[in-house]
Amino acid sequence: MLFAYMFVDVMSPLQSLIQKQRGWSPDAFGYYAGAEYILNVFGFLILAGIILDKMGVRFTGTLSASLMVAGALIKLYAISELFQGTALELWLNSWWTEMPGSAKLAALGFMIFGCGCEMAGITVSKALAKWFEGKEMALAMGLEMAIARIGVFFIFTISPRLADSVVPASVVVPVAFCSALLCIGLLAYIVFTFMDAKLDREMGANKVAEAESDEEFKLSDVGSIFKSKLFWIIAMLCVLYYSAIFPFQRYAANMLQCNLGISETQASDIFRWFPVGAAALTPLLGYYLDRKGKGASMLILGAILMIVCHLTFAFVVPATKSELITYSAIVVLGISFSLVPAALWPSVPKIMDKRFLGSAYSLIFWVQNIGLAFVPILIGKVITWSNPGVTDPMQYDYTLPMCCFASLGVLALIFGIILKAMNTVHHYGLEDPNIKEDFEDVRIDGEA
Numbered sequence: 001m002l003f004a005y006m007f008v009d010v011m012s013p014l015q016s017l018i019q020k021q022r023g024w025s026p027d028a029f030g031y032y033a034g035a036e037y038i039l040n041v042f043g044f045l046i047l048a049g050i051i052l053d054k055m056g057v058r059f060t061g062t063l064s065a066s067l068m069v070a071g072a073l074i075k076l077y078a079i080s081e082l083f084q085g086t087a088l089e090l091w092l093n094s095w096w097t098e099m100p101g102s103a104k105l106a107a108l109g110f111m112i113f114g115c116g117c118e119m120a121g122i123t124v125s126k127a128l129a130k131w132f133e134g135k136e137m138a139l140a141m142g143l144e145m146a147i148a149r150i151g152v153f154f155i156f157t158i159s160p161r162l163a164d165s166v167v168p169a170s171v172v173v174p175v176a177f178c179s180a181l182l183c184i185g186l187l188a189y190i191v192f193t194f195m196d197a198k199l200d201r202e203m204g205a206n207k208v209a210e211a212e213s214d215e216e217f218k219l220s221d222v223g224s225i226f227k228s229k230l231f232w233i234i235a236m237l238c239v240l241y242y243s244a245i246f247p248f249q250r251y252a253a254n255m256l257q258c259n260l261g262i263s264e265t266q267a268s269d270i271f272r273w274f275p276v277g278a279a280a281l282t283p284l285l286g287y288y289l290d291r292k293g294k295g296a297s298m299l300i301l302g303a304i305l306m307i308v309c310h311l312t313f314a315f316v317v318p319a320t321k322s323e324l325i326t327y328s329a330i331v332v333l334g335i336s337f338s339l340v341p342a343a344l345w346p347s348v349p350k351i352m353d354k355r356f357l358g359s360a361y362s363l364i365f366w367v368q369n370i371g372l373a374f375v376p377i378l379i380g381k382v383i384t385w386s387n388p389g390v391t392d393p394m395q396y397d398y399t400l401p402m403c404c405f406a407s408l409g410v411l412a413l414i415f416g417i418i419l420k421a422m423n424t425v426h427h428y429g430l431e432d433p434n435i436k437e438d439f440e441d442v443r444i445d446g447e448a
């Protein structure tokens with residue numbers, strides 16, 4: 001997941017460079033960024049859930065890592081000099097001219113990568129549930145997310161520097177670097193499959209068979225989950241919150257460049273503290289949640305902090321051009337991005353029957369991916385629409401796009417409040433600690 005998250009954001013600090021080098025407009029960049037989720041939205045994630053439950057974590061993880069490598073190599077080829085001037089590029093340039101051929105092929109590669117990445121996300125959740133069942137699952141999930149966030153910090157640090165390491169600067173170097181890391185990630189997962197097989201042997205064949213059948217994906221379960229009000233509240237909170245974080249991450253470096261009048265590298269150097277804050281706090285909050293609970297309250301606080309930060313980027317940072325305010329907002333956003341993920345993902349097993357868990361995660365990811373696919377496109381359009389005639393990528397006014405992100409936060413907050421109110425009435429246990437021996441929870445059993 002570390003290398004996957006690095007690949008996801010390798011181009012984020014290079015928006016203005018790719019615009020200069022390959023002619024990708026903000027719209028084209030938005031389409032490219034949204035492409036990661038398109039196939040997942042059109043049902044791949046549901047299929048991924050079925051594959052996961054039928055074939056298990058070893059096969060699915062290896063398949064997902066292979067898909068990531070294949071998608072990365074296509075994207076690398078698309079942005080490389082090798083692709084320039086080929087018949088394929090000429091053909092791709094000949095239709096939907098707003099989107100350069102290199103952006104179209106890179107988007108295709110990113111789509112394939114995205115299938116692998118999301119499939120890996122649900123596989124890792126299921127593997128963690130298997131390895132840490134009855135133990136400190138929130139801490140384990142928090143650590144997994146923390147490692148991924150460190151990858152984002154690292155890539156925001158090195159991506160612009162790798163791009164500048166050649167003359168003229170090139171987006172190819174960082175993308176090639178991350179593609180190589182993904183190959184190492186595939187090898188690492190293959191090593192994990194041997195460890196997992198050993199765990200199965202230790203657990204004993206009977207227990208494994210029982211565990212597998214407990215979590216088997218049944219198509220009728222999808223209907224039960226979709227009929228659940230609670231599922232929709234969690235899924236809406238998830239899609240709204242994450243749509244104001246991950247798409248923002250794609251535009252953040254350019255937003256800081258435009259607001260503060262700084263270089264790509266300086267902007268990335270400021271923004272990289274966002275995932276660091278999240279990486280430091282998420283496992284601590286997971287540890288706290290395991291012992292003390294307060295999950296629903298953490299979701300509400302996380303949404304409030306995010307709204308404050310996005311409004312600060314919209315109005316205060318451009319007016320003051322203060323680096324101190326910018327850094328403070330970045331750190332507070334990092335705190336928000338610890339509170340919500342640390343509370344959200346370990347809450348799912350509290351409200352979903354174990355039988356539904358794999359499908360529940362894949363369906364929440366599916367709803368989330370709809371937002372992650374379309375919000376970057378929407379933001380690209382809002383940037384273009386609110387900046388008529390602006391061609392210099394350093395001169396965009398980000399007020400309206402940041403207000404859009406803040407509005408998503410307001411909606412997420414409303415769902416967080418509804419969730420907490422429902423928890424108070426129905427006692428789902430969302431405010432309770434995870435580790436509690438006589439814990440009696442109320443779960444969706446297919447009739448909710």
Ligand SMILES: NCCCC[C@H](NC(=O)[C@@H](N)CC(=O)O)C(=O)O
Binds near residue numbers: 008148
């Ligand atoms: N085991 C993974 C838990 C989810 C972590 C979560 N990631 C996602 O929700 C992804 N679907 C997002 C993406 O597609 O980029 C996170 O907080 O990173």
